[in-house]
Amino acid sequence: MDNYILIERHGHAGGTCRQPEIVQYLEHCADKYGVRRRKKLWQVTTKSNDEEKQIFTRVAVAATRPLSSAAYPKDIPGIDTCEAVVGTGASAIQVVPEIQQMNVSQLLVFQRTLLWIVPRVDRTITQWEKNLLARFPIVKKFIRRSLYWSREALVLSFVYRWSLRFINQALVISNLEREIKDVELRRKVTATWDFECKRALISSDWYPTLQKPNVHLTHPVDIIVRATGFEAQQFALPIYGIDGCALAEQWSDTMKAYRAMTEPNFPNLFVLLGPKSRLGHSSVTIMLEAQLKYITEALLYTFENSLGSIEIKDGS
Template identity: 35%
Template sequence: MHREVKVLVVGTGFAGLGMAIELKRTGERDFVVLEKAGDLGGTWRDNSYPGCACDVPSHMYSYSFELNPKWSRMFAKQPEIWDYLKRIADKYRLRDHIRFNTKVSGAKWDEGAKVWHVKTEGGDTYTAKAVVAGVGALHIPNIPNLPGIDEFEGKAFHSAQWDHDYDLKGKKVAVVGTGASAIQFVPQIADDVEKLTLFQRTPPWILPKTDRSINTWEQKLFRAVPATQRLYRNFVYWMRESNVLGFAVNPKIMEFAQKIAKRHMHSQVRDPRLRAKLTPDYTMGCKRVLISNDYYPALQKRAVTLNTDGIAEVKAHSIVDKAGVEHEVDAIIYGTGFHVVDSFDYLDIQGKGGKDLAKSWKQKGIETYYGITVSGFPNLFFLLGPNTGLGHNSVIFMIESQIRYVRQCLNLLDRHRADELDVRPDVQARFNRQLHKKLTKGVWTQGGCTSWYLDAQGINRSVWPGATWRYWMRTKNVKAEDFTLTRARKARVDA
């Protein structure tokens, strides 16, 4: 099958659905959304592990134009967020535009016709004037290649690919990694397993989770008087936005948050030897800050052991740590996060002159303009692209800024009767010089740790180094002078 469309959107998470809604709200109907899976939802469809929940307050983790007065908790759990996305998709009748089980395998820019030729793994092809990639970065599980893992005869899976058919009750389980997913699912399975050995490489900073059920009267108030929910949302936004001072302005401010985290640990962990293992030796914020009230208590349960020796090898029914101790294991669960900076390596996108995007970024480093456009790749837009992730606030805020910006770029093409919009190389270069100057002042490079925020050269390619309201202001209006606008050869001849 071949189809021609004006706009092709990839992905049905918050980014892809948000873009589709923006297109519909502004009168655009000639678009298609391609989704690799059989249902929508992105991250919140894939991550269904026990205890999966958002670490951003519920009232900030939603579209500003679609507030949800029915959130049941201050920090919503995965099923509730996924239901929210499905409900929104149905409200805007987005399923009419979505092609499920359709994975994009490549895209090539046609310099003559000024269109993108997009191919899928199933053999379908599309021609599109513009392509919007709403896949984000947290979609390729990072599974470490443990020595001897091919010899393991038990069950092994990643938290983002949770095997719900495998019964953990009475099993000896090894959990590899202590990231955001592990601190959520470990407390959930600790009482079911016979033994749980948690292999920790680097301890995370953990703050108390200010979670609770949202009262029925609060839900009724938000539903009856929407302005009260918007006021509360604004309060949550500015409270979280104030944290940017420690992340991007002066990392020493994080010492105050570290004291809160240490007090939280001391109140829950009595054993000083265990506390020593759980205490990070880097500044809070240079790795992802986590929140939990039940992780530390779970580590002190009879069946749970924290191992900090590292993994030497995996055998058929066991793991041998680097101290030479062999641990009998029935199942291995990876809580090792995702490929983030290197998630772009798989891209097969060819721009002007056949330029390969993945190879270019791998050789020269990832550079974009506001994480949305890339010079030499016209009419291609990223949502939650490089350097637009956050450590202190809701990425939904960033997504909304980006979908508005993309919509304006499409309007710019129409207004100028152009077929190609390409960010100028000098504009992109100047932006990246300013970006990296700010990044060097932040906690990500001064905090004394390595993380998935950084690439192989130690450069932060993931996080926006400043306030989200500044990003909103700077992307509020597209500047035509930042781009080169061109018409197709046929158009120029006809003109």
């Protein structure tokens, strides 16, 4: 397939992604597979520098991702003049440690929801390991599948209350007690529900940051950082199907889609990471690979059978 166009919010592969290693990988793939130079019958309207353009394509794949548009609180009196970090979720555990290292005199963090923190097991993959994986693909496959099934077993342990679930809860509590010695601060950050009733966060520098002398978990401040997450429950783009049917309206009561990708009234439209396909326990790459495989097979069937469009039946 070589007749397609890639539309990005930003000027590089990966869109809003900023993680250097991931961006480097995406740039490599874009060059390797010639993604940068592609053509144009869905109607897509783009706007850049106040100039609107319309693009017509036969098939549209919406890969906008759920975490691309920030969710800002607008109904709180004084929020525009508040100066602090608001939130202690996935956004906050990334920005707070970085701000603290900027030698600010005082950093105040406002917390609403308590969440369990899992230590991040992170390290640089050595060149020796890269050579090993390149030379012996079976080792790479074994490691990949081991990681996948360990994550799946974790989810099943929550559903069926296997002992693994309680072992993991004991481990995160042990990590909290080891990292935070101050009993009052530990009380402030200890979640009141079982592990993974809400999505856990992964960080090895969140607890140490909260104990720095210039960081306080609440009060008058100078700057506000709204670490309040993203508009994850709203689709990033206005999309209209047959007879002007709006995807947002069709999803207003319940967000659902066949295999999380296709909807009735929207022929030749595929949505990546659609309803109920956003993994919180494993690599989202696994889900994307499975969805892209399905999309590729659907398009091949469409083209090989000279079909003008492919659409899921209502009620599927």
